[in-house]
Amino acid sequence: MCADTPDTTPDYKDTLNLPKTDFPMRAGLPKREPDWLERWSRIGVYDRLRKLEGRKPFVLHDGPPYANGHLHIGHALNKILKDMVVRSHQMMGFDARYIPGWDCHGLPIEWKIEEQYRAKGLDKDAVPVVDFRQECRKFAEGWIDVQREEFKRLGVTGNWADPYLTMDFHAERVIAEEFMKFLMNGTLYQGSKPVMWSPVEKTALAEAEIEYHDHKSHTIWVPFRVVKAGPASPASDMLGMKVVIWTTTPWTIPSNKAVAYNPKIAYGLYEVTGRPEECWATIGDRYLLADALAEEVLGRARLEPSMYRRLRDVSAEELEGLVLEHPLAGAEGADGFWDYEVPMIDGDHVTDDAGTGFVHTAPSHGADDYECFVKRNWLDRMTHNVGEESEFLPHVPFFAGLHVLDAKGKEGKANTAVIDKLVEVGGLLARGRVTHSYPHSWRSKAPIIFRNTPQWFAAIDKPAGGDDSYGETIRQRALTSIDQLVKWWPKTGRNRLYSMIEARPDWVLSRQRAWGVPLTCFVKKGALPTDADFLLRDAGVNARIAEAFEQGGADVWYAEGAKARFIGDAANPDDYEQVFDVLDVWFDSGSTHAFVLRDRADGAPEGIADVYLEGTDQHRGWFHSSMLQACGTKGRAPYRNVVTHGFTLDEKGNKMSKSLGNTIVPEKVVKEYGADILRLWVAQADYSADQRIGPEILKGTADSYRRLRNTMRFMLGSLGDFREEHRVAPEEMPELERWVLHRLAELDQQVREGYASFNYQGVFRAVFDFATVDLSAFYFDIRKDALYCDGDTARAKAARTVLDILFHRLTTWLAPVLVFTMEEVWLERYPGEESSVHLVDFPDTPADWRDDALAAKWSKVRSARRAVTAALEIQRTEKVIGASLEAAPVVHVEDGAMLEALKTVAFEDICITSDISLTGDPAPAEAFRLPEVPGVAVVFEEAEGEKCQRCWKILPDVGTHSHPGTCARCDAALG
Known part of the structure; x- marks a missing residue:
């Protein structure tokens, strides 16, 4: 064609089936996530899931955070992990319930109120105790509201409308009842022994x-x-x-x-x-x-x-x-x-x-x-x-x-x-x-x-009565529970708690403070702690205390005439002194299994949680106190699984400190990146050890997110015109599609086992590698040509069928991690007021999708492909070619089985070349060889023919068909 001759070849761009989607590449998470939170609340996602019938309950019991300040990064790690537990088990077919809770009593809150009093020149001891307690209650209520919104902003699902609070009247009643079980079973005693004492906090x-x-x-x-x-x-x-x-x-x-x-x-x-x-x-x-x-x-x-x-x-x-x-x-x-x-x-x-x-x-x-x-x-x-x-x-x-x-x-x-x-x-x-x-x-x-000071103790080596299936004493029951009833994730948690309980002294229950649940007991005046009648043990007295607490909370203990009211006719009130120490707040939180798991309609069967999940410091905290408390009153551990995470450090591995200026505040991360990036950081981390976080780490996390988002966007664009009538049965699919189904069958098992064993890093890594390596860099790369250029062919239909299958699995598998993004992806295909990815389960994956023989064959194909693409990359770098479609390499294969495997597939399409020659002949010395793919050598050759103006392949038949400048495939597609 002469330079001044006009090009009359038609522009075929509009005839291609290019991806079409409104799904944006830029996520805009900080601005868009609140809208999804509002939507989930509006359509009642959590409540709708509770109404699903025939599901086995699965309960993660929330270790209560303390209601006295904004969230730190450790809170975010903890709550996001819990949310992944709940969401993943829900999508695996359970009725996964989550009741958030707060620890409300105790010294930190009392300390804050005292500081306020001192600032006003007030003497705490001159204020009526009930008035002081009410100030503490208001303080806790304020921070509960703040923390609740901060937790919800992280995408954490749960019964936020009705959380549990240790200062609720019913909770205070049950805490007192649990204490009185120790009173009645004889494990409670007053002793004078050395305890760890804070002179500052008294x-x-x-x-x-x-x-x-x-x-x-x-x-x-x-x-x-x-x-x-x-x-x-x-x-x-x-x-x-x-x-x-x-x-x-x-x-x-x-x-x-x-x-x-x-x-x-x-x-x-x-x-x-x-x-x-x-x-x-x-x-x-x-x-x-x-x-x-x-x-x-x-x-x-x-x-x-x-x-x-x-x-x-x-x-x-x-x-x-x-x-x-x-x-x-x-x-x-x-x-x-x-x-x-x-x-x-x-x-x-x-x-x-x-x-x-x-x-x-x-x-x-x-x-x-x-x-x-x-x-x-x-x-x-x-x-x-x-x-x-x-x-x-x-x-x-x-x-x-x-x-x-x-x-x-x-x-x-x-x-x-x-x-x-x-x-x-x-x-x-x-x-x-x-x-x-x-x-x-x-x-x-x-x-x-x-x-040395008089304190109240629970004896852990004295028979505790009740169910002795796992031992007579609290210590025996706890050690037996650790070994026989509980699974530990990681297993080192077992050794830590076991050694602590094996060597620990009796439990100090009393605190000399005001804000808490009082030790609801009476001691006989003039009697010694060793006397049999030192403590008043009467079921009627206990019942009156419990009922009063249910109606008015623990404040009724401090009301005028309380002693006479509670003792009633069980004894002469003048013969007894009322105890005003308050319970250790660890007894409060250790009792939550009773008023949350046992008493609530959305609690747990038998009052036993499926999972407790907290930081490693809780082996001496909540895991420990819950074990002791439940072994004293239930006779066994209140949990079946204990999951432990480490602490959060800065990028250099240093402990975070305001004075060092290296703290990472969840609120700032959410405002800059969005909650899904913070959640992705959690999923990528080995939470069983200490984790690091900082600006550079978050940038890397955001990059991983962008790669995933690009994968989802490609699928959405390619599925825009997919209809159910386009679906192809697996047995009618090409081998490449059936290989993808095989990988999905493998992944389905890996994902379910990973979620069941709380291995979120393993799940995410498996899905991420599949999405970015197997799909984006291999399957999508190969099938773009068929998706864009094929007409109404079986190959194109099979590819879209597989993309639809991939869509449903990737969005649901990743939904427990990227709760906002996967909702966005889901709604792009399934819009509607009642639609949500969080209302569906992981799809069942047919066992017959698994084909190990096919996978072994395609492992050889992919190895050979790596050698070819590496050889072509050298030609591209040296500017011999601009794209791989300009090549028609000769591939020498020593292994006969691999050679036969390559001949049964369209290897030129696999390598994205216009043509390819396969031979078992010995390769010339100058042939390219990739050390990690022995027995395969590649000799570069340029493709012969003209460039198809529609698919850009260089083929000998281009220009010989009815549609100018096209190859046979494109000519047929144009009709």
Whole structure:
């Protein structure tokens, strides 16, 4: 054709069946997601699902967040994971119920109200307790409303109109009833023992309320002089020698009642033979020390090895029965306060890893110390020397009124005062400072102390009555439940909770605060806690309390005349005192199985949840307290599965902190990217470990989202004119389509098993790789030609049938993750007021779609294709060709089975070339080879013929048909 001759070839673009869809490539999630939330609420998606009949209930029980602030990224991770559990099980055919809940009582809220009072110059203790409690209730209500909207914005489905609150009247009634079951079964007791005590918050704390931080403490080495020999020790040798202890809590020395040793440790007697000028030891002093620690201890006393000698071994038999003198004994002005015998006792908790090999024992200020005294029935020797503000009480000489910690948690004067007094009386060998991990309150962030105080406990090793199928005691039932009744995801959760419960002490139930459910019990005046009639146990009294709480909530406990009203004629009210401590909030949340799972119509059969899902810290929190509480009242665990997630860190793996400026707030992510991006981040993460999040990670997540969205958009565009009459049966489809069906059969099993085992990362990765690799980069890439250029052919119909099948599976499989986007995709094909992807189930996938032999064949085809496309990419890079349709390569295949497989398919279409030659002949040396595809070599050849103006293939027959510039296929399509 001459340059000045006009091109009369028709423009065939309008004859192509190009994708047509209004589905936008740009999602605009931040602006559009609220509309879908409003729509789901309007059409009542959650309620409509509850009306579906014949489904087995599946209940994820919500661990209640605390109602006292905006959501952080950990909240978002937790709630999104829960939503994926609920939605995926609903779409697998269950009646998946989700009742959100809130923890409403407790110190954090009380603390906030106290701060408001202080700001106004008000004294909390001068305000009527019910008025104060009402302020706490209003505070919680306000934050519940805020958090509810923040959770809903994340696309979390559930019964938001009727959540559970631990401060609802019925909830407070049931919490009290659950407590009274402990009262009636005999596991409740009042004991005086050391508990973790916050001087800042003035209350006992549970292990779950403790976190550990580095703390700089005083450390002292104190000698206790032997004043009485034991049965097996020679008095002449032992009297006057000194047993050295080491402690990081000098303030506990005034409460010392014993010194512990371990019979398995090697001890020696060491004599000072010389001393430097600055030293508290004197020549001739004899010290008892563990041999493994002697050099270090004496070095701390500034003694060189040349200044002391080891006299002999000291056996455990010699230590047994020794009596020591308190280092403050005989101090002038003490009026004999410490003039008592200090016995030597054995204890397995004593080690020679650090210290001196001997342990200063103050049973009122240490758990091991206390257990040593319980073992010996020495509880009458407990001290009560320290008050609720960590102050020494008035009866303690020298130190009365001095605080261990001040009101802000800073060090008071008690430690230094004790140290100075020991120096004064010659009772110190050495001193120093040490930085170590120390317990702090997770609320105030202030250090705590161990303090002996009367508290209420649940005995976990005493028969609890009721159903003893899994053991008689709470501990036995809990350990049996862990091993026999519960599945752990990941399995390491089992070991963590098991070891905690195996070693834990009795449960401290009481708190000395105002905002909570009171311990609804009465104690007899003048009776001892060990007396059988100390507690009033009466079913009628309990019933009156429960009914009153149902009508008026726990505030009725504080009403005038409450004691007489509740005791009634069961006993003389004047003979009893009413308990006003409140329950540990972990008892509240641990009881939720009763008033949520058991009592609600939308609860769980048998009051047992299918899943509890929380962060790993809840092994010592909600998982733990729920297990103990239910084992005391139900006789078993209240859950069948426990799913645990890690913590959320910044991109560098650092803990998030406002002071570091590295926090990621869910609200900001949602405003910038949309909730679906945050949900996708959760799905892509291995939640069983700690996860990282930050700007770069979110950008990567958004890129994955765009790739998925592009896949869905292609399907929508290609299905615009699909009708049911176009559907092709699988057995009539080409092999390529049947291979896609095979992959769907594989994926269906993988998706269902993944969702059933809470493996969201595995599900998403499988679906994402399928969508982007198997579909976009392979199947779609190949079938675009047939979809665009074929006429009403069987191949085109089969391809659209497969696209329809793919559409229904990808949208539903991804709906639990991308709740907004998959709704948008679904409505693009199925518009209508009542339509929603969240109202349908995962489609059933026929088992006969699976064809392993076909899959093996197409694995060979795809391998050969990779070699061809790699060879053509080199030609494209070197600008020999512009597109693969300009090529007609020769493919040399060594393996006969692969060669035959390639000959049975349209391999030129698979490789998107205009032609292709297949041969078993040996390949020339210059042929292209891909190392990962051995036995396949490609020789590039250009396609011969003219370019079809409609499909762009270069074929010899172009221009020989009735429609100008077309190939035979396109000519036929044009009719």
